[in-house]
Amino acid sequence: MNRQKRKYLWLLPLLIVTLFCACFLIAGTWVITFEVDNEDIHASSHFYKFSVNLEDNQDWKDNKDKLDNIEDVVFTFRLKNNSSSTMTGQVYVSLDSNLNTAADVESTATLILDGISVPANDSLYVDMAHYYDLLQNFDALRDLVKTGVFTAYGIVPNPLEGVLRDAVVIVTISAGL
């Protein structure tokens, strides 16, 4: 190898490491916004309930086979209280969409939001900032969401005296390219 070529030999380790590091560039982070149709939110005497199927979302379908991680999950919604007393509530998430009573939900589902409070004859909009103040059990929530299909249950004292609407689930995923 002549002197000229040997002069640039020190570049070889740099090139090898650069190629190695480039392998780590083949990943990205996407935001999936799932809007729940108000007609799909069911109210009973026990709870509000809606199911989320991320398979309906094209970004999820495109990336689910390369999914590395659920980075973040956010629920936003509006809760209207038509009763004459303060409405307090919690939100649970479960893979089981057939839970029948509030007791079933509290014993088998995962609590994710606690401390919701809506004054009498008023409404509350839980936006992103407020959501993080209420959030519980984030790691368990992340594991549930990774399945792509789950059900959310909203427990309040008298669901039929209120209305849950405008629910949106925002999932941030990390996946390979």
Added chain:
Amino acid sequence: MRKGRIMRKTFYVGILVLLLFYLPSIASAAKFSIGVFGGMNIPIIQEDVSNGTVFGVKGRAMVMPFLGLEPNFVMSKYGDKDHDVLGQTMTRKGGDITSFGLDAVLGTFGGFSKVRFYGLVGLNSNSLKRDGIPDQTRLGLSFGTGVEFMAMDVLSVEVRARVHNVSLEGGGGRNNVELTGGLNYYFGPK
């Protein structure tokens, strides 16, 4: 999690061994420098954050005419990101990364030229913080390139582009391009 702790301990021990191994030659090397830098942190394929800022300090010890070692401390911020939720704009805070590590720089440091080109590769330990989700401490890799102009014998101006990859708990990673400008002060025998 145990694997992560073992990897972090291995990383720290590795840094210490490298420094102890090269300390005698660093002491007798031609020059070493300290510098500050700042600029833009640009996330690559990350829909949940936007451009932010990056600031840091670093040292450089030349262990061979074409090879230097740079311990560094870097603070990067992501910009906040707006999301359209049923017609309402909601803002998610971007978060930040605090990192310290060691880069190896390879380039044209010898000779009388006032302009020096180099490439760099490195390892770093990163602390990721973001409102509402648990903090993480993860290993990362960096690589990039830079140009340094010797304004005086003891002072240089530098611009660099550095790709910083940070692994994430559970898998995946975040990749950022750091475009920075900086100043370096040289001391030690010529």
